[in-house]
Structure formats: C-alpha cells, structure tokens
Amino acid sequence: MLKSLFKKVLGFSAEKGLKQADQKSPQKQPLSNSLDQNTAELEKKFELCADIVFRKFTINCEPPINAVAVFADTMIDEKIGSKTILGAILQETTSLPVDVKITKSNAIEILKSRLLTTMSIKETSDLLEFEDFVLQGGVAIVIDGSLTALICFVGGLQGRAIDEPITEPVVRGPRDGFVEDYKTNISLIRRRIKSTRLKVELLQVGELSKTTVAICYIKGIVHDLLIEEVKTRISRIKIDVAMGSGPIEEMIADEPFSIFPLIEYTERPDKVAGSLAEGRVAIIVDNTPMTLIVPTTFVSLVQASEDYYNHFIFASFVRSIRFVALNIALLLPAVTVAIMSFHQEIIPDKLLGIIISNRKELPLPIWAEVLVMEMFFEILREAGVRLPRTIGQSVSIVGGLVIGQATIEAGFVGYIPVIVVALTAVASFAIPNYGAGTTIRILRFGLIISATLMGLVGVMLSLMLILFYLCGLRSFGVPYLSPIAPLIPGDLKDTFFRAPWWAMLTRPRFTGAKEPSRMDTNQGPTKPSKGKE
Amino acid sequence: MEQKVKISGTQLAMLLFIFVTSTLVIYVPAFTATEAKESAWLAASVLPFTxxxxxxxxxxxxxxxxxxxxxxxxGGIIVGRFLGKGLGIAYIIFLLVMDILVLREFSDFLAMTTLPLTPRLWVLFSIVGVATYGAYQGLEVIVRSVQFVFGIYLGGFATAILLGLSNFEFGRLLPIMEEGLMPIIRGSIVPSSWYGEIVILAILFPLINKPKEIKKNGLIALVAITVFVTVDVAVTIGVLGSKLTSSFAVPLWSMARSIELGEVVQRLESFLLIFWITGVVIKTTLLTYLICLGFNQVFGFKNRKVVLGGVAVFELFIGEFMLGNASQMHVILQKFWPPFGMVFELGIPAFLLAIIKLRKKNPKPKKSAG
Known part of the structure; x- marks a missing residue:
C-alpha cells in the first residue's frame, strides 16, 4: 500500500517510461556514394545546430575531388585543425611522390596514410556513428565517391586545469585532483599505475547526454563477477541526461533508500589508484571530478588518503581520533539530552551544581534547546556553503557569535546546548567523507528524539536499530560493516588503526581474495646489528 | 526463510554467549543467593554447567x-507427523514464552530503575519493534550484529565487575557450603534452566557451516558463560553480601551503583544498562527470528512480514496484559519457568534421542512414518 503510494508520488507507472529510449533502436544508416547526397543528409541532421560547420573544399588532384569537413567549431582547436587537417590536405598534395595518384577510390587511404598528421583518426561508414563522433569533437571528412568518412580528433575542448582537490585536501600527499574531463582523469590514474593490467572500459549513458562512463580496474586482482555486475548495472540505466556521477551513483547502488553512502566518491586520483590496487572498481564519469569507487565499506568512509602517507603511528592515532569524533558527532547531543533529562545521577555533584545554577531560569527543556540549536547550526552550515566565500564569513560571524552569544545572554538557551552543538559540529568536520558526514547529521536528529522519549534506553535501542540496518547493507555484494561484522581479523589492520606499510601484506578479503598477497614479507626495517662492524 | 546463511564457529560461540548471559547476568545473583546464600557462586556454576x-x-x-x-x-520424523506438529507447536510456544519473559523482565527492570514514568507498553513496543526489524533482516544480520556488539557487551560488563572489585570483601563469600549441598542444588535450578537455553542450537544446527565443531564451540560458549556468571555472582555477593543480594531484584545493578572511583566515576549503573540492552535486543531478535522460522517449518507460512507482525502483536498483548506485576513475574521466573524450560531444554530432546537409540537397536523392517 505504502509502496504504491510512494510510486504514485514519484510518478512511476508501468505504462509510462522513457519513450525516447523505445523509439531509438539504433539502426545503421550507411553513407552514400555521392557527396551531395551525404551533405544534404547531414545538413538535415545538423539543421539549426549553429555550432556545426560544413567546410567544403577540393582535393588537388586529377580530376579534382570534392570533399567536405564537418565539425563543431566550439569543440576543436582551430589552429591545430587547420594545420593538421585542411592545411595538410590542401597544401601537401603537391609533395606526394609522383607515382602516387589520388583517385576517388583510394582518396581515403592516401589521406589517412600520407597526408593527415593528426594522431587519432577513425573511420566510419555509419551516419549515426558519424554524428556521435562529430558531437564528441571530431573533425569529419567526407569525400565524394567514398563510402567511408574519416574522423580526426584534434582536441581543444576547454577544460579546467588540474587543481588541488577542494573537498579532500591533504597536508602530505599529492595535490592533483580530478577535473571534469574524463580523459584527463584516466591519465591521472594511469600515471600512478603504469601497467597493462589496468583496464579502462568505456560505456555510454544517457539518451541525450551520451555521457561517457569509464570503468577502471586491475585485471587479475578484481573479481570478474564484480566487473560484470558493475557493467550490467551501468548499462541498465536508461535516462535522458546523466548529469555527473550523482545520478549514476543512485541508480547503481544496492539499496534504493539507503541513508548510508553505499558508493564512495572521491576527487583524489591517489585514492582511486589505491582502491584499484585493493581490487575495487573505479567508475569515472565524464563532466564531473567526482569518481565513484565500488564496493564501499563503512570503514572506508573514515579513512583519509592522508593516513597512507603519514607515519603509521601518527596515522593510527589520527584515525582513532576520527572514530572518537564520529561517535561524538553522532551521539553527544543525544546522550546529553538523555543524561540531563533521565539519568542526572551520572553527573558528578560539582558539575551538577554548575548545571543547575545555569539552568534554573531557562524557559525551554533541554531537548528543545538542543534540537533548536542543532537545527540552527544546520541552517548556518547550509547558508555558509551556498554563499560566496566573502559573504560566508559574515554569516559565521552573525550566526555564530552574535546569535549564539545573544541567545545565551538573553537567557533563552543555556550554555550546555551551545557547547554541545559546537563540539558536535567540530567533531563532524573531522569525518573525511562528506556523504558519511551528512548521514551522521541525519541520524543525530533521530537519536536526539529517541533520547527525548526514552533516555539512554532510547538511544541504545536506536543504535541497535541502526546496527541491524547497517549489518544488512551491502555494497556490490560486500557486507557494509566488514571487516568488523562479519569479522575478518586479517583485515582489521586498516580499520581502527593503520598497520605499518611493511605489514600490509594482504589485500582486503572481500575484494582482493583473487590475488591476496600485496608484497613480500619481512620487508620491515631492521636495526643494524651492533656486533658487526 | 533464507536457509543458505551459514554461521561460523566463532559467531556461534558469541551468539550463544550473549543469548544466555543477557538474562542471566543481572538476575542470577538474586535467584541463587536466595537459596544458596554465600555459596551462590557455586550454585551458579557447577550444576548449571553440567x-x-x-x-x-x-x-x-x-x-x-x-x-x-x-x-x-x-521432530516429525522421529515421533510421526501428527505428534511432530504438536512438538513443533510446543517448541514455538516455548520460544514465545521465553521471548515474552525476557521482554517483561527487561521492561519491568526499566520501569523499576530508569524509566518509572514511561508506560510499559511503550517500552515493550520499542524493543519489540527493534527486534522485529532485526528478525526481518534475517539471521545473517543478527549474527553480524552479535559480532559487532560482542566486544562492547563483554567489555562493558567486565569493566563493571572489575570496578566492583574495589568494594569487594572476601569475607562476604564465607562460609562455603554452610548448610550442606541441598541449598546449592535448590539454588542452581533457576540458573540451570537458563543455561539450558542453548537448546536453540537444535534449531540453529543446520545453519552452522561446520557441524562437527558445534560441540567444541558450544562448549567454549558454555565455559565462557560459566566463568562469566560465576565471577558475576561472586563479585556481587562479595560487594553486597548474600542478604542484600537476595533482597535486591537486580543485584548487579545495585552493585554497579556502589562503585565509586574518585569524584568523577560514580553511579555507573546507567552504563551497565547500555550494555545490557545490546544483549537483550540480540536475544529477543534471535528468538523472534526462530519463532518465525518455526512458523515457516511447522505450518509452512511463507510470508515473513505477516508472521513477524502477528508475533509482535501477540507478544505485546501477552507481555503487557497477561503477566501481572513485577513480583508475579519474579515468581514466574523462579517457580514456573525452570520446570517448564527444562522439559523443553533437556526433557524432550533426551526423549527424542532415546527413541532414536531404541530404534537403532531394534530396527524395523520398514521405515514407517510413525
């Protein structure tokens, strides 16, 4: 019942569905022999596409052959194009050896092998494919009397330069981050894994957007079933426009309504490379710097790439701090409410005295104060994110200092909720994964409410509920809470603490069981023996 | 019901440990101390372990x-289809009774200690809700949750008991066996019936991945339970003395109350509550799951949602309205539950085993259904 209601609200129904998808069964549309006919056909196709240019020219030979270059002038580098394509064809025909004669039948072959100087050339005889190539930024050359067309890629698409990843900055570690162009992103990964075992497979998603999706994995380490699963899930997507990795993430996740992020996204190529080496699969989506990594476990949301660059003792320390922060961010407001309203006896006498003297004249009960302040903080945070950076600061000053201070001094809210909310906020910033941070924020409100209703009992029952939920989650078949539940002792080396690199001998069991060994044993540094000299 | 799920040996031991101790740990000092006085720790260990x-x-x-x-x-194969159905129903009832008793123990305890003003129905409803959700998620989820909370559960209680040692006086445990063996035997009846709850193995058996190790892992769990409970009882009595222990309804709780380390660490009993909740939730969840499995296997009910919903409503109804007040519950736990439980834990299985042994000695020419 609820389900059908839900479906109605969301606009599902069996009869509807994507009409475009059904109509467009890709039938081949061969190029014809005559240039005029081809040009007419193409002009009809690209009608009212102001960015598509038809450049007609003639190849110098006996008899002259007419040809046309079709390209999107917004997507190519005109300098390179005019030099390597038109320049080559129009000027260099004279420098051909004498015995080479261009005729209609061999024009394509000679152009390809002797004249055009672009690195990447494709041939096609299908108009649909032709269309795709042109829209991807290729320069297509159609020659009279020839059934195939040549596509030269000269690049020149404007893109952002490789920049420091804004969402995941590090102190120690590489500072390059993914950009929007998927080719650059693949190059960033390839730079780190120079092996033929790193495979890159391209898929296309979106009827209109034709977004390129690249699946990267290391053959031999990754489970074949996992790749198959990723591919089937991605090719199942039928959508008009696939905008970045967000929609794809939601459509290939294991659970339709999971609060926890079941797919990790990152801006850092080093993180992706590391994940690939563990037997995971990266999904690069064109036009977004956020690359998806599957499968994901809960623990990997608390791991930062920094951990792998710092000395393992520091990294372990920082990571355990992060777990503490995670718990504070999740639980502190709820536990405060529970203790203050149900279990006052836990509070030591002296502290209780301070609290009572502070709370004597406050109008609201503690749970209302905490809820309101939490809500206020969330609004403040959201306002700070959306505003330009310069105004953002004044938001934090007005919000944090003025309102926070004023509410306390006016006697609306006690000190404790403000301290608690501030602590919670700071702790929640210590969670490296933004998605996981959001989950924690949502759960925090639920926990505050259950603490209001039943104190610590309510908090604990809610936590058990969350635990049951978490234990049931899977990300591409891998239990979300592994390696803690189910317990895999060997994989605990990279959870609450990070083992030294020379002890990270095996890959995680769920993803890397195919080739478990990562390095030779006994590589740990040893003290030089004192006796020998 | 998913039958493919397999429980590993460690998972099984952890599951049994939490399953049995979650009800034992709080109540058993009182029940044993009433009869066995200073020797309660003996009553809680030797015979129940046996x-x-x-x-x-x-x-x-x-x-x-x-x-x-x-x-x-x-059951149906051994005693025939008709009796087997009856046996199945009886075991479902046994599980239901156990579940309701656990729920009631816990909700009474909460009403007594931390949530005096909250309606009991609401408390019951919350726990049953969580348990039903867990059971709906299936056995795999339950065992994994057990693995997750095991450390917290054991660590929490162990810390509480260890901290309790600060008020421990060995003299309170003396004299040993003052009145002979009989009080100890009488005192061990209640804990025995609780130790016997590992009878759930009879249902979990086919779901365990290495059946040969069941005995070993079961034994590990039993030994761990015994050590844990013995220490629990001994420390509680050593701190409170046997008189106080037997007069408190939940002695461990009161024991934790007495802990005081400096000015900051005091009144830790609410933390004890946290650890106990994990155990109780696991226990009721597993019981709910097993009941649901029973309905499936005895009556062939396939729709898990309906069964779970029905069980939840039934438990709420019985738990809230049919069991009287807390002191009546105490009597039920002390007088009614042990014989009832023991019949199902040892009586019926032993009877079934005897039938099998006898049949093997005098094999019938045909394999009759009964």
Missing amino acids: FGYLTLWVIYKLGSNFPTQTIFQY
Missing part, C-alpha cells in the same frame, strides 16, 4: 542424526 553440557550433548547427538534439519523438522 545441565548445559548435557543439553549441548543431547542436542548435538540429535542434530548429528539430522544434520540438515531443525528440531521442527526432525
């Missing part, structure tokens, strides 16, 4: 004869 081991042995022997079936299924 009883638990006997149960384990019988269940293991039974299970080895039918390694792919639960007691709901092989």
Whole structure:
C-alpha cells in the first residue's frame, strides 16, 4: 500500500517510461556514394545546430575531388585543425611522390596514410556513428565517391586545469585532483599505475547526454563477477541526461533508500589508484571530478588518503581520533539530552551544581534547546556553503557569535546546548567523507528524539536499530560493516588503526581474495646489528 | 526463510554467549543467593554447567542424526507427523514464552530503575519493534550484529565487575557450603534452566557451516558463560553480601551503583544498562527470528512480514496484559519457568534421542512414518 503510494508520488507507472529510449533502436544508416547526397543528409541532421560547420573544399588532384569537413567549431582547436587537417590536405598534395595518384577510390587511404598528421583518426561508414563522433569533437571528412568518412580528433575542448582537490585536501600527499574531463582523469590514474593490467572500459549513458562512463580496474586482482555486475548495472540505466556521477551513483547502488553512502566518491586520483590496487572498481564519469569507487565499506568512509602517507603511528592515532569524533558527532547531543533529562545521577555533584545554577531560569527543556540549536547550526552550515566565500564569513560571524552569544545572554538557551552543538559540529568536520558526514547529521536528529522519549534506553535501542540496518547493507555484494561484522581479523589492520606499510601484506578479503598477497614479507626495517662492524 | 546463511564457529560461540548471559547476568545473583546464600557462586556454576553440557550433548547427538534439519523438522520424523506438529507447536510456544519473559523482565527492570514514568507498553513496543526489524533482516544480520556488539557487551560488563572489585570483601563469600549441598542444588535450578537455553542450537544446527565443531564451540560458549556468571555472582555477593543480594531484584545493578572511583566515576549503573540492552535486543531478535522460522517449518507460512507482525502483536498483548506485576513475574521466573524450560531444554530432546537409540537397536523392517 505504502509502496504504491510512494510510486504514485514519484510518478512511476508501468505504462509510462522513457519513450525516447523505445523509439531509438539504433539502426545503421550507411553513407552514400555521392557527396551531395551525404551533405544534404547531414545538413538535415545538423539543421539549426549553429555550432556545426560544413567546410567544403577540393582535393588537388586529377580530376579534382570534392570533399567536405564537418565539425563543431566550439569543440576543436582551430589552429591545430587547420594545420593538421585542411592545411595538410590542401597544401601537401603537391609533395606526394609522383607515382602516387589520388583517385576517388583510394582518396581515403592516401589521406589517412600520407597526408593527415593528426594522431587519432577513425573511420566510419555509419551516419549515426558519424554524428556521435562529430558531437564528441571530431573533425569529419567526407569525400565524394567514398563510402567511408574519416574522423580526426584534434582536441581543444576547454577544460579546467588540474587543481588541488577542494573537498579532500591533504597536508602530505599529492595535490592533483580530478577535473571534469574524463580523459584527463584516466591519465591521472594511469600515471600512478603504469601497467597493462589496468583496464579502462568505456560505456555510454544517457539518451541525450551520451555521457561517457569509464570503468577502471586491475585485471587479475578484481573479481570478474564484480566487473560484470558493475557493467550490467551501468548499462541498465536508461535516462535522458546523466548529469555527473550523482545520478549514476543512485541508480547503481544496492539499496534504493539507503541513508548510508553505499558508493564512495572521491576527487583524489591517489585514492582511486589505491582502491584499484585493493581490487575495487573505479567508475569515472565524464563532466564531473567526482569518481565513484565500488564496493564501499563503512570503514572506508573514515579513512583519509592522508593516513597512507603519514607515519603509521601518527596515522593510527589520527584515525582513532576520527572514530572518537564520529561517535561524538553522532551521539553527544543525544546522550546529553538523555543524561540531563533521565539519568542526572551520572553527573558528578560539582558539575551538577554548575548545571543547575545555569539552568534554573531557562524557559525551554533541554531537548528543545538542543534540537533548536542543532537545527540552527544546520541552517548556518547550509547558508555558509551556498554563499560566496566573502559573504560566508559574515554569516559565521552573525550566526555564530552574535546569535549564539545573544541567545545565551538573553537567557533563552543555556550554555550546555551551545557547547554541545559546537563540539558536535567540530567533531563532524573531522569525518573525511562528506556523504558519511551528512548521514551522521541525519541520524543525530533521530537519536536526539529517541533520547527525548526514552533516555539512554532510547538511544541504545536506536543504535541497535541502526546496527541491524547497517549489518544488512551491502555494497556490490560486500557486507557494509566488514571487516568488523562479519569479522575478518586479517583485515582489521586498516580499520581502527593503520598497520605499518611493511605489514600490509594482504589485500582486503572481500575484494582482493583473487590475488591476496600485496608484497613480500619481512620487508620491515631492521636495526643494524651492533656486533658487526 | 533464507536457509543458505551459514554461521561460523566463532559467531556461534558469541551468539550463544550473549543469548544466555543477557538474562542471566543481572538476575542470577538474586535467584541463587536466595537459596544458596554465600555459596551462590557455586550454585551458579557447577550444576548449571553440567545441565548445559548435557543439553549441548543431547542436542548435538540429535542434530548429528539430522544434520540438515531443525528440531521442527526432525521432530516429525522421529515421533510421526501428527505428534511432530504438536512438538513443533510446543517448541514455538516455548520460544514465545521465553521471548515474552525476557521482554517483561527487561521492561519491568526499566520501569523499576530508569524509566518509572514511561508506560510499559511503550517500552515493550520499542524493543519489540527493534527486534522485529532485526528478525526481518534475517539471521545473517543478527549474527553480524552479535559480532559487532560482542566486544562492547563483554567489555562493558567486565569493566563493571572489575570496578566492583574495589568494594569487594572476601569475607562476604564465607562460609562455603554452610548448610550442606541441598541449598546449592535448590539454588542452581533457576540458573540451570537458563543455561539450558542453548537448546536453540537444535534449531540453529543446520545453519552452522561446520557441524562437527558445534560441540567444541558450544562448549567454549558454555565455559565462557560459566566463568562469566560465576565471577558475576561472586563479585556481587562479595560487594553486597548474600542478604542484600537476595533482597535486591537486580543485584548487579545495585552493585554497579556502589562503585565509586574518585569524584568523577560514580553511579555507573546507567552504563551497565547500555550494555545490557545490546544483549537483550540480540536475544529477543534471535528468538523472534526462530519463532518465525518455526512458523515457516511447522505450518509452512511463507510470508515473513505477516508472521513477524502477528508475533509482535501477540507478544505485546501477552507481555503487557497477561503477566501481572513485577513480583508475579519474579515468581514466574523462579517457580514456573525452570520446570517448564527444562522439559523443553533437556526433557524432550533426551526423549527424542532415546527413541532414536531404541530404534537403532531394534530396527524395523520398514521405515514407517510413525
């Protein structure tokens, strides 16, 4: 019942569905022999596409052959194009050896092998494919009397330069981050894994957007079933426009309504490379710097790439701090409410005295104060994110200092909720994964409410509920809470603490069981023996 | 019901440990101290362990004869289809009673200690809700949750008991066996019936991945339970003395109250509550799951949602309205539950095993259904 209601609200129904998808069964549309006919056909196709240019020219030979270059002038580098394509064809025909004669039948072959100087050339005889190539930024050359067309890629698409990843900055570690162009992103990964075992497979998603999706994995380490699963899930997507990795993430996740992020996204190529080496699969989506990594476990949301660059003792320390922060961010407001309203006896006498003297004249009960302040903080945070950076600061000053201070001094809210909310906020910033941070924020409100209703009992029952939920989650078949539940002792080396690199001998069991060994044993540094000299 | 799920040996031991101790740990000092006085720790260990081991042995022997079936299924093979159905129903009732008693113990305890103003129905509703959700998620989720909370659960209680040692006086545990053996035997009846709860193995048996190790892992769990409970009882009595222990309804709780380390660490009993909740939730969740499995295997009910909903409503109704007040509950736990439980824990399985043994001695020419 609820389900059908839900479906109605969301606009599902069996009869509807994507009409475009059904109509467009890709039938081949061969190029014809005559240039005029081809040009007419193409002009009809690209009608009212102001960015598509038809450049007609003639190849110098006996008899002259007419040809046309079709390209999107917004997507190519005109300098390179005019030099390597038109320049080559129009000027260099004279420098051909004498015995080479261009005729209609061999024009394509000679152009390809002797004249055009672009690195990447494709041939096609299908108009649909032709269309795709042109829209991807290729320069297509159609020659009279020839059934195939040549596509030269000269690049020149404007893109952002490789920049420091804004969402995941590090102190120690590489500072390059993914950009929007998927080719650059693949190059960033390839730079780190120079092996033929790193495979890159391209898929296309979106009827209109034709977004390129690249699946990267290391053959031999990754489970074949996992790749198959990723591919089937991605090719199942039928959508008009696939905008970045967000929609794809939601459509290939294991659970339709999971609060926890079941797919990790990152801006850092080093993180992706590391994940690939563990037997995971990266999904690069064109036009977004956020690359998806599957499968994901809960623990990997608390791991930062920094951990792998710092000395393992520091990294372990920082990571355990992060777990503490995670718990504070999740639980502190709820536990405060529970203790203050149900279990006052836990509070030591002296502290209780301070609290009572502070709370004597406050109008609201503690749970209302905490809820309101939490809500206020969330609004403040959201306002700070959306505003330009310069105004953002004044938001934090007005919000944090003025309102926070004023509410306390006016006697609306006690000190404790403000301290608690501030602590919670700071702790929640210590969670490296933004998605996981959001989950924690949502759960925090639920926990505050259950603490209001039943104190610590309510908090604990809610936590058990969350635990049951978490234990049931899977990300591409891998239990979300592994390696803690189910317990895999060997994989605990990279959870609450990070083992030294020379002890990270095996890959995680769920993803890397195919080739478990990562390095030779006994590589740990040893003290030089004192006796020998 | 998913039958493919397999529980590993460690998971099984952890599961049994939490399952048995979650009700034992809080109440058992009171029940044993009432009868056995200073020797309560003996009453809580030797005989109950023996009883638990006997149960384990019988269940293991039974299970080895039918390694792919639960007691709901092989009951019918041993005593015939009609009686087997009855047996199945009886076991479902047994599980239901156990579940409701656990729920009531816990909600009464909460009403007594931390949530005096909250309606009991609401408390029951919350726990049953969580348990039903967990059972709906299935056995795999339950065992994984057990693995997750095991450290917290054990660590929490161990810390509480260890901190309790600060008020421990050995003299309170003396004299040993002042009035002979009888009080100890009487005192060990209640804990025995709780140790015997490992009878759930009879249902879990086919779901365990290495059936040969069940005996070993069951024994590990039993030994751990015994050590844990013995220490629990001994420390509680050593701190409170046998008189106080027997007069408190929840002695461990009161013991934790007495802990005081400096000015900051005091009144830790609410933390004890946290650890106890994890155990109780796991226990009721597993029971709910097993009941649901029973309905499936005895009556062939396939729709898990309906069964779970029905069980939840039934439990709420009985738990809230049919069991009287807390002191009546106490009597039920002390007088009614032990014989009732023991019949199902050791009586019926031993009877079934005897039938099998007799049949094997005088094999019938045809394999009749009964």
